[in-house]
Amino acid sequence: MTKTAALATDRPRGPMGAPNGFTLLPWLLLGMGAASNIFQGRTPQPWIGGLGLLVFNSLYISVVFRAFVPAKRDALSTRISLAALAAVTLALALAYGDSWLLFFPLLGLATGAVIRGRRLGAVMLGLSLVAGAVAWRHEGWGGVSGILYGTFLSGMVTAAILALSETVAELRETRQELARSAVEQERLRFSRDLHDLLGHTLSVIVVKSEAARRIAPRDMDAALGQISDIESIGRQALVEIREAVTGYRESSLADELDRARAALTSAGIEPDVRRSGPPLTPQAEALLGWVVRESVTNAIRHSGAAHCAIEVGGTAERARLVITDDGGGVGSTAPGSGLTGLAERLEAAGGTLRSGPAPRGGFRVVAELPVDETTG
Incomplete structure (x- = not known):
């Protein structure tokens, strides 16, 4: 003592x-x-x-x-x-x-x-x-x-x-x-949101900046298009950061899938995005959207992949998200703070998040979420 x-x-x-x-x-x-x-x-x-x-x-x-x-x-x-x-x-x-x-x-x-x-x-x-x-x-x-x-x-x-x-x-x-615990939980939420938001946004900005630099000598109009995308991404990031600060950010999964497809294409990674199954609750979409954002960011930054598949499916009771790439950069080390934080979020909602090497090479992230338990 x-x-x-x-x-x-x-x-x-x-x-x-x-x-x-x-x-x-x-x-x-x-x-x-x-x-x-x-x-x-x-x-x-x-x-x-x-x-x-x-x-x-x-x-x-x-x-x-x-x-x-x-x-x-x-x-x-x-x-x-x-x-x-x-x-x-x-x-x-x-x-x-x-x-x-x-x-x-x-x-x-x-x-x-x-x-x-x-x-x-x-x-x-x-x-x-x-x-x-x-x-x-x-x-x-x-x-x-x-x-x-x-x-x-x-x-x-x-x-x-x-x-x-x-x-x-x-x-x-x-x-x-309880008040101290609430403050700590809010700090943790904000740090996780900020990590996920900035990690993804900055990765896309870096990729598009490199693309603009490469194509500028050959095609200035295309380079200006990339720069315009960078401006739009920056403005969107400012909005998302404000929403994260106030705690009201619940992005649509469809929007996250569209952003993921665009970010992967800009990074030279061929995207394969498929979605099936019944509609999800806003809370389930927000959680799976965070998984898409973090996984795609890791794929762009670390994997060196040429192809990335994103598949959303499941039943009315349980949603399932699988993200697989054919690279080798991610998965050689333990999951980073982003995936660890997402695993804790899904676990709190009654779901699971598994990540590791895919059976046929590359890296795979599997998220499962009981839809009916995320409605509260």
């Missing part, structure tokens, strides 16, 4: 304003009557009474402060201190009665702060009966109900309030953790 974690466990939980050990200290004023009896000489052997009062207060303060530290509340030393507090309370009440009986409600407060769960009811009932019996011994039936009821209620109410306070603190911590 690190030093920071150790300090956290030794510190009372909950935000500022939540109950803590100081919350239960004012109740020690219930013992003022016993202290007054000592100073007024109405207590036999006052030095014993004074010593008992000092021991009681010391044990009470120790117990209630330890009760608000989760790591210490269930410790054996805390239970021993609580048992010693009960013994001192019983001894003083039996010996002196009168105002000393009010120490039983204080004992109930300390017990409710330490003991939680199903055991508390039985413990408080037993403690209250003992308090009532001692009160009956000194004051008869007239003093039984107040002490019995006060002892039982003080412990049960204290436990209920502290349990509610801890629940509220845990809910607040959970809400803060």
Whole structure:
């Protein structure tokens, strides 16, 4: 355990304003009557009474402060201190009665702060009966109900309030953790979208720039056409980046297939794009569109392929996308961050993404997605 974690466990939980050990200290004023009896000489052997009062207060303060530290509340030393507090309370009440009986409600407060769960009811009932019996011994039936009821209620109410306070603190911590998780998820989404968008767009821009440079000496009009395409691609990339920032980008799969066909052709790779099967939901199209974009970008940048086939199919329940090239650049190493991120996205939607060498050479990416689970 690190030093920071150790300090956290030794510190009372909950935000500022939540109950803590100081919350239960004012109740020690219930013992003022016993202290007054000592100073007024109405207590036999006052030095014993004074010593008992000092021991009681010391044990009470120790117990209630330890009760608000989760790591210490269930410790054996805390239970021993609580048992010693009960013994001192019983001894003083039996010996002196009168105002000393009010120490039983204080004992109930300390017990409710330490003991939680199903055991508390039985413990408080037993403690209250003992308090009532001692009160009956000194004051008869007239003093039984107040002490019995006060002892039982003080412990049960204290436990209920502290349990509610801890629940509220845990809910607040959970809400803060969910907020942090949402921020991290949004950062991850944006980084993935930016990687996929810029990787594909810059690859196409590089390919078209090289084409324009090669054909410019022979055919200036064709070179200007390539430059015009570069301008259009750049403008489209700006729009897509704005959409990615706001989180509303859900591109059409048909548009991604058209862009893939154009990008592959510009890179000198013969495209073979086929689509069949029923229409897909917008969420399914968006996810498969990301797979097309990333796979085509990898094929253009790394594969050295001459041919790339893209096939979309499936059933009404499950969509399937297969992208295969005959190159050798991609697949010689482990999947990059783009494919890894896409695999995580599809897995979150209940789908799968597999990538690796194709059976007949080249590289293949297979994405499967349960359409009915992406509609939410």
